[in-house]
Amino acid sequence: MSAEEADPVREKLEAYVGQSISPPVISPDPVNVPMIRHWVDALDDRNPVYLDEEFARTTRFGGVVAPPAMLQAWSMPRPKIEGIAERGGAPNEMSHDNPIVALDEEGYVGTLATNSELEFMRYLRPGDHLHTRSECESISPRKQTSLGKGYFVTWITTYTTGDGELVGRQLFRVFKFDPSTMGAA
Amino acid sequence: MTRLATESIRGGDVAVGDALPPFALPVTSTVIVAGAIASRDFMPVHHDPDYARAQGAPHMFMNILTTNGYVARFVTDWAGPEAMLKKIAIRLGAPAIPGQALHFSGEVKQKSIEGDECLLELAVAASNELGEHASGTVMLTVPAR
Numbered sequence: 001m002s003a004e005e006a007d008p009v010r011e012k013l014e015a016y017v018g019q020s021i022s023p024p025v026i027s028p029d030p031v032n033v034p035m036i037r038h039w040v041d042a043l044d045d046r047n048p049v050y051l052d053e054e055f056a057r058t059t060r061f062g063g064v065v066a067p068p069a070m071l072q073a074w075s076m077p078r079p080k081i082e083g084i085a086e087r088g089g090a091p092n093e094m095s096h097d098n099p100i101v102a103l104d105e106e107g108y109v110g111t112l113a114t115n116s117e118l119e120f121m122r123y124l125r126p127g128d129h130l131h132t133r134s135e136c137e138s139i140s141p142r143k144q145t146s147l148g149k150g151y152f153v154t155w156i157t158t159y160t161t162g163d164g165e166l167v168g169r170q171l172f173r174v175f176k177f178d179p180s181t182m183g184a185a
Numbered sequence: 186m187t188r189l190a191t192e193s194i195r196g197g198d199v200a201v202g203d204a205l206p207p208f209a210l211p212v213t214s215t216v217i218v219a220g221a222i223a224s225r226d227f228m229p230v231h232h233d234p235d236y237a238r239a240q241g242a243p244h245m246f247m248n249i250l251t252t253n254g255y256v257a258r259f260v261t262d263w264a265g266p267e268a269m270l271k272k273i274a275i276r277l278g279a280p281a282i283p284g285q286a287l288h289f290s291g292e293v294k295q296k297s298i299e300g301d302e303c304l305l306e307l308a309v310a311a312s313n314e315l316g317e318h319a320s321g322t323v324m325l326t327v328p329a330r
Binding site for chain 1: 223261275
């Protein structure tokens with residue numbers, strides 16, 4: 001494809017840049033020890049600062065803290081299991097107007113996650129209750145890859161506590177592609 | 186060399202170019218499902234092999250939250266409980282699927298000491314038979330001394 005080729009989809013996508021990609025989320029539960037224990041056991045992570053209160057008090061953390069990589073887990077919406085496969089794995093009906101849905105509608109139904117960047121301002125403690133916002137940061141020009149033609153969509157999720165303290169941030173990038181254009185020049 | 190789970194490395198113990206002790210995770214269906222549910226990710230590609238194959242994947246595969254969790258564990262198993270992760274930035278590649286071990290590797294790329302804190306930048310990667318599953322950078326601080 002030449003750089004000059006008109007791309008009406010790309011122009012339509014421009015309107016999403018800087019806009020929210022999903023409604024703000026208040027986590028179903030505050031950071032809590034039972035969910036930390038579930039994670040620690042699932043990943044067999046024996047770092048004692050996650051569950052051993054007596055030990056954790058002797059560390060820089062001053063008490064137990066949540067595994068930092070759990071950041072996103074706290075804000076995962078409660079799933080509606082019935083129909084989850086039919087919704088492409090989405091835990092809930094996606095009614096929010098966002099570039100992912102817009103690209104699905106244009107035939108760019110393939111999704112491949114390409115980048116995740118987690119930043120931790122501080123470790124979370126039991127009782128922290130996360131509020132989450134996600135904004136579309138950028139959408140690339142249409143690119144031809146081995147999977148087909150598509151767009152790299154990047155969004156940034158910010159995690160704050162109830163009183164507004166920024167505690168974490170995640171950049172997430174997916175490639176939304178049209179599988180029928182695989183191998184097309 | 187083994188260190189107690191309660192011991193932490195100090196800035197003085199670390200040099201640029203040091204390799205982290207390699208770690209091989211035997212990826213099974215259980216590992217993938219346990220991680221997906223602990224991270225509250227119910228997408229069928231992370232627990233339903235038939236569904237994943239219908240989507241064009243070779244098998245059900247590990248979710249990204251679990252990958253990040255194992256990267257974090259790989260780093261803190263080495264650095265110890267006083268380590269504080271600042272950033273995990275990864276590019277995602279080949280899927281992590283049952284029956285193929287994930288081999289984690291890491292190397293210290295940068296080190297700087299500011300007061301009581303030592304900031305480290307690591308290059309990390311996790312690969313299986315399909316290729317590189319994840320690769321990127323982890324930033325963390327450990328006590329300077």
